Amino acid sequence: MSKFNRRSFLKLSSTSVIGITLGGISLKSLAAEKLDLDDPTAKALKYVHKSAEEGKNCANCAHVQAGDDPEWKPCALFPNKLVNNNGWCSAWMQKAG
Numbered sequence: 001m002s003k004f005n006r007r008s009f010l011k012l013s014s015t016s017v018i019g020i021t022l023g024g025i026s027l028k029s030l031a032a033e034k035l036d037l038d039d040p041t042a043k044a045l046k047y048v049h050k051s052a053e054e055g056k057n058c059a060n061c062a063h064v065q066a067g068d069d070p071e072w073k074p075c076a077l078f079p080n081k082l083v084n085n086n087g088w089c090s091a092w093m094q095k096a097g
């Protein structure tokens with residue numbers, strides 16, 4: 001790899017890392033509103049604040065994100081919204097680990 005190409009590669013790599021980091025921060029910081037049950041996506045995915053599915057809830061779903069509130073967390077499927085730890089939707093997927 002020539003010097004120019006290596007420099008370009010490093011520039012691109014560091015820009016990507018910053019973008020990914022900022023993306024993570026913005027997902028958390030923008031997620032301020034509790035998900036409304038009337039939200040069209042929530043309705044389509046049959047989201048509820050209290051799961052009726054044995055052992056399945058937002059707290060143990062692979063799509064839930066870390067958040068500051070102990071009860072309401074960001075979800076990858078509902079940008080800028082918070083879902084309840086006890087909630088559930090049809091996109092539920094077992095969290096690894």
Ligand code: SF4
Pocket residue numbers: 047057058059061062063064075076077083087088089090091092093
């Ligand atoms: S995908 Fe559904 S079950 Fe999983 S965290 Fe989001 S709202 Fe909860």
